[in-house]
Amino acid sequence: GESVGLHLPTLSVQEGDNSIINCAYSNSASDYFIWYKQESGKGPQFIIDIRSNMDKRQGQRVTVLLNKTVKHLSLQIAATQPGDSAVYFCAENMRGAGSYQLTFGKGTKLSVIP
Amino acid sequence: EAGVTQSPTHLIKTRGQQATLRCSPISGHTSVYWYQQALGLGLQFLLWYDEGEERNRGNFPPRFSGRQFPNYSSELNVNALELEDSALYLCASSPGQYNSPLHFGNGTRLTVT
Structure with a gap:
């Protein structure tokens, strides 16, 4: 499959273990954050989001x-x-002059070892 | 419910030509966004359309343009193609509400030779 990025940070995890993917965002005024999963050859898929008035949010297995x-x-x-193997992006909403545009991080590649 | 659909999936052009990429949003979504994903550079915001109007554009030259049709589908045009325009172009849609996630299509892979 095609690569979505070169020189990405990579996290290798044994199947069945827990994974933690980290992201540092840039704007203290950002108030909405999203995690996306991108598999090879596909577009980013929404995983979970969180607003700045929360510090934790749970979904199914995430x-x-x-x-x-x-x-x-x-x-x-x-x-x-194994199906979790993909590139994971965090995105922040840097709300500027009335516009809504997400700014994406560089991504982390998660490799699951069977 | 059908997701965001993009066509074509692959497009090969030569330098100096024009490319047209198409996107159909999720039914009921009025906002369409275009992103460029070049190898190693992550997703870069290109354009945002809502209710037929261009609402914002990213830091790209004017030869990147587009439009949104009355049925909310959208077209991205890239004129005077350059080699560095080779990338995956992603379209996303949202219902136009603030703080709602974007839903992406699988992209058009544009290769400029």
Whole structure:
């Protein structure tokens, strides 16, 4: 399959273990954050989002943690499966002059070892 | 519910030519966004259309343009193609509400030779 990026940070995890993917965001005024998963040859797929008035949100097998003090976002995947292998992007909404445009991080490649 | 659809999936052009990429949003979504994903550079915001109007554009030259039709589908045009325009072009849609996630299509892979 095609690569979505070169020289990406890579996280290798044993199947069944938990994964933690980290993201540092840039703008202290950002108020909305999203995690996306991108598999080879596909577009980014929405995983979970969180607003700045929360510090934790849980989905199915995933948890997002937001630390506004240090501008840090993390995605935790429980019981990682081979199908979780993909590139994961965090995105922040840097609300400017009335426009809505997401700014994406560089991505982290997750490789699950069977 | 059908997702965001993009066509063509692959497009090969030569330098100096024009490329036209198409996108159909999720039914009920009025906003369409275009992103460029070049190898190693992540997703770069290109254009945002809502209700037929261009609402914002990223830091790209004017030869990148587009439009949104009354049925909310959209077209991205790239004129005077350059080699560095080779990338995956992603379209996303949203219902136009603030703080709602974008839903992406699988992209058009544009190769400029």
